[in-house]
Amino acid sequence: MFEIRKRRTAVAAAAIGVSAALALTGCAGGGSEPAATYDPNEKVTLNFAFWGNDVRAGLYDQAFAAFNEEYPNITVNSSFLGFPEFWEKRQTEAAGGGLPDVMQFDYSYLRQYSENGLLLDLDPYLGTTIETDAIADNILGIGVVDGTTTGIATSTNAWGLYTNPKLLEQVGVAGYEGGGSWDDYADWMKQVTTAGSAQGISGGTDWTGRIQNFEIQLRAEGAELFSEDGEPGFDKARLAEFWEQGAEVRDPAITIPQQRLEEIYPLSGFDAAQTASELTWDNFGAGYLGNLGDSFTELGLVAPPVTKEGAKDLYLKPSMLHTISSKTDHPEAAATLVNFLVNSPEVGAIFGTNRGLPASETQLEGADLGGLDAQIRDYEESIQDRLGDAPPVPIVGAGTLEEKFRQIGQELGFGTLTVDEAVDQFFNEMDVVLNQ
């Protein structure tokens, strides 16, 4: 008994020691006073947050080192997480008033954060602290919500069609040329699937599971998925028609069966070298090459099928933006950092296309693009004729709807939903999201 008591005392002492130590470290991390006027030589510390993996973290470290050579007075504390965790943390911080000073930002959250006044109005800094000469107007326009600029796009990407030349060579089918009609694309996939049936290779994936394919069809007809006010640009009949197109492509003689996709999730059929083509954003290429492994060294990148000849169905989307918290104590320093990250040629040289194809011309010139990077740049140039204005900044809840669309696509693939049921489900979900 005595022994136990002694141990307890030791535990209690340790407990007090630990809490005292923690209290001390806590106090040491004190904050700084807001600066009333801007002093370019003032010592400033900025918090910066981004999502990405350790490769990107290394690139950002290099970029901050270059930044500090020019601005030794600004210290950048950076923090990074995976994409879903990044947003979970931001949502809590937004509610608690603790957003980092400068953030790497995603298009789908821009409206929500802007409308809630969480992001700094960047208009006063445009053309002064943040140089805009090298950024095209339609790209600057991407970060405007309700007439206020709250985000600057770092880089752009466009919808494209990736193909796997090595697999195509194996099955002996020529690569898809790009463009053509949706039927041409389906015919081509059927040809690949037939030729590759022995090796278990399919031509592609059922493209009606991705809302972006629906979007480019709507854009070709002059409509949009959602207007600025959140009104859908399509009715039940149009959505049903879209998914009916899928009923034809969902044939295992044309595309990979949903069952096999499920087995390799979160990888896609294209990642796993089971399909020879995939419609997706053009910045996914590096990820595909990484997942495919060393035996695959190149990819094909061509334009998606055309819904209507001459229509401007494609658009440049920001792969990410930079924003500043409206509660930052050092807006001027934060804007300086954003300018450096968006425009500086050094940053372009460091990142290449890690964050997408640089939006600013000065940064693009600094980037030394080779291989796939150059391919993406050439692709975005090649589709100039099909590029229209970007759609309005996504409505609040756009991410939820995109995910719902994908899930319904899966169920259609399994045959557990009919097209009519699927349409009803999606409209119900839309009702909930749009009227919340």
Added chain:
Amino acid sequence: MSTIEVDRAAFLEGQIEPQPRRRRPKRKTVNTVIWFVVLLALTAIILYPLVWLVFSTFKPSSEFGQNPGLIPENPTIDNYLKVFDGIAGTPLWRFFGNSLLIAVSAVIGILASSALAAYAFARIKFKGVGVLFAAMIGTLLLPFHVIIIPQYIMFQKLELVDTYVPLILPKFLATEAFFVFLMVQFIRNIPRDMDEAARIDGAGHTRIFFSIILPLIRPALITSAIFAFIWTWNDFLGPLLYVNSPEKYPLPIALRLYNDATSTSDYGATVAVSFLALLPILIFFIVFQRFLVDGVATQGLKG
């Protein structure tokens, strides 16, 4: 192995047993064999994912989509080498150290504070004990998500974000009602005779707590320590919200950093680091599982 042993035991038994009872052991053997086959099959099904994880740590990243099977086609230890290099300049042991610091502090905090609170609830009659006890139980019903934001604002205003204080301090304040309740129930089952005897000998609350109660609730303390350790070790949301600097991340956050939805995900490194993160808790569990069962089993008993 076990089946053979059982067979042999039954065989020996059959020889020794008198004639008329010879048939019974035979049927017993058949039953035992069936049981073992069923149990082994179930074990295999349950353990397969874990075995798959272990084997997969030797697959190169690119093999994950192309070879969903158990055996790696091109076995490699690169995943481990990469993982031991750490993430973005922070070595792997640092993340282990962070997790260990948080978990050990939490265990100490929970044991120290919950035992004291439980003693007060179970043995001391003070004004409002019923209401306070009900309030404490009430916090068990409160989903964590309700208090995330207010709690964040509090720690944010105290400028304690990006320290471990928000993760550890609450544990020292007996906020984990589950453990307090567990210990209260345990103390209530200890006969009061001992307290009373001690009191007659002149012991106060401090003396009774340290000399009588604390030694007697040892099984409850051990159970709590095990649960507290496992829960804190696996906690994801707490550190995600309160820790900003990558070098302060505990393991559950760090192991997500190999996986990025928007660029390349390193699946090989992800499974390797997941497996390593699993080891301490597996060892902890194997070492302490005897106590865990003891702790739970004695709870229903009086005295």
